[in-house]
Amino acid sequence: MSTPAPRDDRAAVEKAVSLLASFGDQTNAGLGVSELARRAGLSKSTAFRLLGILERNGVVEKVGRKYRLGERLYELGSRVYDRDHDRIRDVLTPFLADLYELTHETVHLAALHGTDVVYLAKLYGHRQVRSPSRIGGRVPAYCTAVGKVLLAYDHEALEQVLRAELQPLTPNTITDPDRLAAEIAKVRAEGVAFDDEEATPGLSCIAVPVLGHGGRAVAAMSVSTATGRLDTRAQAPALRRVSAAAARHLMLVRRRPAPVRAIA
Incomplete structure (x- = not known):
């Protein structure tokens, strides 16, 4: 049976x-x-x-x-995320390509979604390294360079993060609220953020904001590399130049009137 x-x-x-x-x-x-x-x-x-x-x-x-x-x-x-994300990606991807040409490392474009970052675009470098990022994927903002630079320009999201229990993704993840607040204050003052193996062991990143009207960070761009392969801090001036050009272009595009559709 x-x-x-x-x-x-x-x-x-x-x-x-x-x-x-x-x-x-x-x-x-x-x-x-x-x-x-x-x-x-x-x-x-x-x-x-x-x-x-x-x-x-x-x-x-x-x-x-x-x-x-x-x-x-x-x-x-796609309805889960801000409808403006698609337009931001389309407008800023050429500047992401500029970052890639400068470093030949993996580069990201990301935006804030609540207290997470969502990755809008990613261009892979020739020498790839393990990373938690994927297009459309979300990662806690407090442990990534793009996340920290976005939190630096969003007080409400930062307050939510600081009130929550911060879980470590690696031994380097900042989980103390006071230490994280000090880190974000430094990011806001310098306009650049770093991730030193805080999201993934062996991965280091540098990120800069793309600022819109009123000084709000509408997106962030980053360069990711294997720890020790690229001096991320030495890349800060180049990233600032690219982000400034991206911000100017984004504001110019947003000031243009919407195209009028022809009536057949």
Whole structure:
């Protein structure tokens, strides 16, 4: 007599979320039903049924015998962030390329989302190093160079961070509120921030703000490198020049009137 399969009491929504998370990094190439079911810990029949529902709602799409994440999921995800982020990325990416040309190291464009930073763009250097950053991903602001430079220009977000319990990501992460407040005050005075292996061991970063109207930091740009490979502090003057040019261009673009759409 065969032993009955254990009952899966998870709610349908939880199973669907597990299924979506199972795509991992293979969101474009796609995965078959059997592999998705295995990764999500579901029976093949349950996975097939849920994928059918998700497909009908545009959350996944079928390509041949495989499934990949659908356009509607991207649209829903993009609503989590400020709608202005796309425009900021489009306007500032050329200046990010300038930073890359100066260093040939990995460079980032990021904005503040609550007390986290969200990465809007990333250009990889020739010699890559392990990093927690990915486009669209979020990392606590207090342990990154881009985050610290953005907190320096957002008093409300900084106060939220200082009131919270700061979790260490590495032995170098600043978790003492007083020490972090002093660090942010220094960043505000100098206009540049550093991350000395505070988010990831072996990774050092330097970041500068891109200032908008009223002195508000609308974004930050950074250079990331393996610790010891590049003198990040020596890069400060070059980063300040690029950020100043980026800020001037951003304000110029924002002053332009919106294009008038022709009526056919």
